[in-house]
Amino acid sequence: MTLDSGATAWILASTCLVMLMTPGVGLFYGGLVRRKNVIAMVALAFLCYALVSVQWVFCGYSLAFGSDIGGFIGGPDFIGLSGVGMEATSLPIPDILFAAFQLVFAALTLAILTSGVAERIRLSAFVVFGLLWTTLVYDPLAHWAWGGGWAASLGALDFAGGTVVHISSGFGALAIALVIGKRMGFGENSIEPHNIPMTLLGAALLWFGWFGFNAGSAIAADGLASNALMVTNTAAAAGALTWLLASSIRGKPSSVGMVSGAIAGLVGITPAAGFVDVPSSLVIGAVAGLICYGALLWRLKKGFDESLDAWAIHGVGGLWGAIATGIFASVGQTGLLAGNAYQFGINTIDALIAVGYAFVVTYILAMIIDKTIGLRVTEDEEYVGLDISQHGERARS
Amino acid sequence: MTLDSGATAWILASTCLVMLMTPGVGLFYGGLVRRKNVIAMVALAFLCYALVSVQWVFCGYSLAFGSDIGGFIGGPDFIGLSGVGMEATSLPIPDILFAAFQLVFAALTLAILTSGVAERIRLSAFVVFGLLWTTLVYDPLAHWAWGGGWAASLGALDFAGGTVVHISSGFGALAIALVIGKRMGFGENSIEPHNIPMTLLGAALLWFGWFGFNAGSAIAADGLASNALMVTNTAAAAGALTWLLASSIRGKPSSVGMVSGAIAGLVGITPAAGFVDVPSSLVIGAVAGLICYGALLWRLKKGFDESLDAWAIHGVGGLWGAIATGIFASVGQTGLLAGNAYQFGINTIDALIAVGYAFVVTYILAMIIDKTIGLRVTEDEEYVGLDISQHGERARS
Amino acid sequence: MTLDSGATAWILASTCLVMLMTPGVGLFYGGLVRRKNVIAMVALAFLCYALVSVQWVFCGYSLAFGSDIGGFIGGPDFIGLSGVGMEATSLPIPDILFAAFQLVFAALTLAILTSGVAERIRLSAFVVFGLLWTTLVYDPLAHWAWGGGWAASLGALDFAGGTVVHISSGFGALAIALVIGKRMGFGENSIEPHNIPMTLLGAALLWFGWFGFNAGSAIAADGLASNALMVTNTAAAAGALTWLLASSIRGKPSSVGMVSGAIAGLVGITPAAGFVDVPSSLVIGAVAGLICYGALLWRLKKGFDESLDAWAIHGVGGLWGAIATGIFASVGQTGLLAGNAYQFGINTIDALIAVGYAFVVTYILAMIIDKTIGLRVTEDEEYVGLDISQHGERARS
Amino acid sequence: MKLIKAIIKPERLDAVKKALEDAGYFGMTITEVQGRGEQKGISLQYRGGTIEVDLIPKIEMEILVSADKVDHVIETIKKGAYTGKIGDGRIFVIPVDASIKIRTGEVITE
Amino acid sequence: MKLIKAIIKPERLDAVKKALEDAGYFGMTITEVQGRGEQKGISLQYRGGTIEVDLIPKIEMEILVSADKVDHVIETIKKGAYTGKIGDGRIFVIPVDASIKIRTGEVITE
Amino acid sequence: MKLIKAIIKPERLDAVKKALEDAGYFGMTITEVQGRGEQKGISLQYRGGTIEVDLIPKIEMEILVSADKVDHVIETIKKGAYTGKIGDGRIFVIPVDASIKIRTGEVITE
Ligand SMILES: Nc1ncnc2c1ncn2[C@@H]1O[C@H](COP(=O)(O)OP(=O)(O)O)[C@@H](O)[C@H]1O
Ligand SMILES: Nc1ncnc2c1ncn2[C@@H]1O[C@H](COP(=O)(O)OP(=O)(O)O)[C@@H](O)[C@H]1O
């Protein structure tokens, strides 16, 4: 394919937009923890970004996009990005730009997962966990959906990563949260967000970046990208409003709820963004807001300390999105409503397999690291907070 | 017209840039209120964005850009964005991208207006007000200028929304501020900004996004867009410096003043960005800084509680910009200085009609809502702050 | 050359990205100072941006890019940007866009230098200093490297400004820090960062914007730009990780250290971004993290109050980057490793001359201003903080 | 010597400071605190129920004065802080054995 | 009249407030403080050495009560604040000469 | 038993802590406060006029000690806090009736 400079311009910009989502997640999460852990929480996002950046050029890209091995994983063709050139081959953008665009997705995914270990993870253990997780969980899932793996072969649709990014990180967060255990005092003492404006800023950066995430996934600057941007925005707005409404029936409508609803809508539309029209996106976003709010309430009732709700929002929202794509697809593809039951079936099955794979592998990985290096800080370290105990820093002096 | 991928790439990016301005306004305003209202202030911006996003795809776009009805409003052609496709028709970008680009303008406009109700608005009343305001005030004004309405027919120039966005929100803010009344203790107790760095961050995001706002309004990635970017930046810088200078003569030059001057410059250049050269932009920006500073001092002296100065900066700045466009136009159009007195006249008249329309309709709308639902929180709710009373949240715990 | 809309789209976007780096530096620095100086620190970045914006259109662009005078400076051809049109002439983007893109570099450079005067500079003196510095130091250096000056003629490579931007600001910061003197109590009382999350936010914006900085410097949306983006990201990640590692051997690995390492990596790759491949970028970034960390420790040991380490990170990192470009160049150019010793030599000599020029001219300029107007606030003003004494504002009220 | 501890509404701080200045009292130390009084705070109604806002931001002002000035200072603070609405605050008078000025070493025990 | 000053762990604030409410004491003023006890804080080990975290965030609670209620209030605070681990905090009882309610002007000297 | 309340410059906190540690006093509670002294704060000149910066950030340190240690603690604090410039701060000595250690229940009334 010949290089298209407009497409290249937009994917360069999209790569920047998605890159900013990782610190965006850090700020979103950082505002929700207690003050003594805010630096550590934001730093974790940076660390995820740095680690995955190196892993990706070293082997991650190759595992995801190298020549297919048994439908499960990519081959070593692109180790060290060798053979990934500055020309456009199968896409209208340079190969190396595609690798960069995919890199920022991989980094973000790991950062989302840090929800499950908030306020209690040992920094050094996370380095090991993170490198292994992105290699053993993210890279295969990316291969299945986008790298020529089995899911793509069977026709499962995942436009921008509902399964690859959100199911994997959401269910991964739940698994590691179960392994690492609840925060000291969870359920007894009140653990309130210390800086909600910071969370709102993080949400703004996420919404902003998500346009690159979804509309960039068209790998073109065209009508498809434009439609993806519009449905992305609509779903986000719908999710924000339904969560706001639902929570205002139960009590005060919190701002954190409103932006959580927006993110639920964004997650829900992610796999569908290239396949649905605006009215469908309204439904997908609105339902995502309600389902994820329900999931959050359920988690709280059960007393799971998946602390910052990656599971409720990204995991459950991603699952809904995958299924919804199978239902509502109408742009370029057809879904259940257009009579294509196969699409609905394969999308649902693909999502459930991803749920299972992400949960189980993350659980085992976390267990191994916990038994060997130890995932969790000591009680004293947790008590004084990770900012001081892991970084020797204080958020306000 | 055939789709141009470069133009599409730039308008996709511009849509993202302008989207970020809405939370940018939220942060700008959020830093200026007292701590007990910061969450509510930022949340209001998100709410504006979510509400208008849904209203716009439902009917707003159609009212603004549907086939003209009597020069005043658009017809129902595009309800639910039906008929707004992924192809480029009259512009080099997909129709649906144009709709998205226009959406982010509409959302921002409502967010700017929240200045007038800061620290005292009832959340639920604002939902109703916001939906009606964007429908009854913003959509017609957008139609007049850009959708084939009377102002466009008569040749009034408004490149990126000086009249549509800034006059409407600025004078709307003044009108609703008069209806809702002053904040408790205004003029007696000191009501100081609680977080100026947050305001500076908001200003940074606004300046950043404004390049998409003005240079994106070229709907092309070409020399016109580039010129628009350059004059936008120059006017902003000039406004920042003149306000800084003027305020340092009266006392200490505050940082809030400097960035207010930058925004005044940005507002002033908005309608002119596609029609003037760099030297003119210096003058437009510099004068905007002085005029808006003067307007702010006048408002304070009069004791109007249009709390965060949308009127002084956006309203007065927008009015100046509209007139200045009629004076300085020289790129592709001619203004007074080039001997075209008609342009000066029609631009001034158009702006004054917009001032009148925005003020009167907003005033009536606010009155009706105040008498029925009640715009304002109770005294106790205002005293404890909107964060707790409207959202059940605290900015620092 | 005919205008390419894709290239134009990307450079428009890159200009926005780099623009945001200036407030990004402000926030980065603002978090590192004491609370009483945070507003002044962030405001200084805005002021740099506004001042240089006006200076650049007035004469800066012409001095840098006007027709060459003796290899040293540009002629007055483009005073007031006259003759800088909306058409593409020698580049695939409009001339005026090139001027805008270059403007944001000039502004950023001055903002980086404010590290050296943190918490003690008089606002009015800085206005004078800043205007003179950008004219006497930045503009010539830009001319030498990019405007047809002697360095370009001799073949020195500086892709995105390692010498022009980072060496000049880093060594400039050191020079002015020596002239203005240490902060009161430096070395006796602890002077700790007051808001590390703000610094992390600033770092995120810097990393984000740096893609525009380096990949935009290709002045195209093509494979070269894409490669530049990828190597930029890799070097940043490598720098973050090596600094983290090195500092965790000495003590607790701070988050400020991690992002400082990322910035060191970004600085290091800046001159090389268009000339090296991914494996080289890993080395360049990793070494930059170590060298700059070492430089910081050395500065602390020596007791120099170059307060926020522009010298250690930008100055030393830029020097390393210039030399590294001469060593690793392999894309489109060749360096020492490819047998081109000349490249290594000329790059090193160019960098050293820039070090000398920037240091000496800045030192003399600072001395003159100090003796005449006075660079430094009074002791009382410094004690109560610049926020109150220079701006009459408080960060929290 | 007595330490007068006054808990006032933040929005009255300027008025209290002004009143004290006019009466010739400059020295003071203030702290941002949160308080609730006998009224248990403020009840806000909303559709879902009631919310009790019990801890409301206040300013605590500490002023050291010689025993004979106590009444005058209290009156002055009251004048500045009074609004007549719930939450106007409290003043406590606490005995002080000695007071030392660090710079001069001066000790007052009265 | 006495001023009871209790320095407690922030995470016990809700429990202490609840206990006091149940016992009928509403009025209080709280401040965010940092403290260290006789234990010199908490020592954390890391590869490079040891870090002493000496100033740990605490809540200081001030409650004015009449002298006869002092013991009851102290018992109540202890009930809410006790965890049995280092850093549970201290309670100080300080004599108060007089207390004034700004809104009503009411003076109590007991 | 006495409560020693010292208001010092924030930048002297480390020195005061160090001095107290060396003298064997560990327990303390500190609060971020703002204060002005008899000097009415600091006057800054600028072209438009004068600005009075009256409330300057300070640290308030509270230390409970037995009566016989009071003088020693005061001397120690003075040593750490003294700079000789305006604003060095004050120390107040306040009588305390009783002190309770929540964890152990230990009551000291001395
Ligand atoms: N018993 C008490 N002990 C300590 N502080 C108190 C007490 N009662 C009131 N306060 C403080 O005084 C403030 C005002 O009390 P409140 O009862 O609301 O005032 P008023 O009685 O004037 O309406 C409270 O917010 C709290 O900080
Ligand atoms: N001598 C003291 N003077 C003032 N405050 C003290 C003193 N001793 C302890 N405190 C306060 O009490 C808190 C708890 O003290 P600590 O000795 O850690 O508790 P415990 O003895 O119950 O383990 C400290 O953080 C400090 O705020």
Ligand SMILES: Nc1ncnc2c1ncn2[C@@H]1O[C@H](COP(=O)(O)OP(=O)(O)O)[C@@H](O)[C@H]1O
């Ligand atoms: N009368 C007072 N009551 C309460 N606090 C006081 C009083 N006088 C001084 N202070 C506190 O002591 C601090 C230092 O006082 P200042 O008079 O500036 O010190 P110095 O007299 O040593 O120069 C003030 O900022 C304030 O917090």
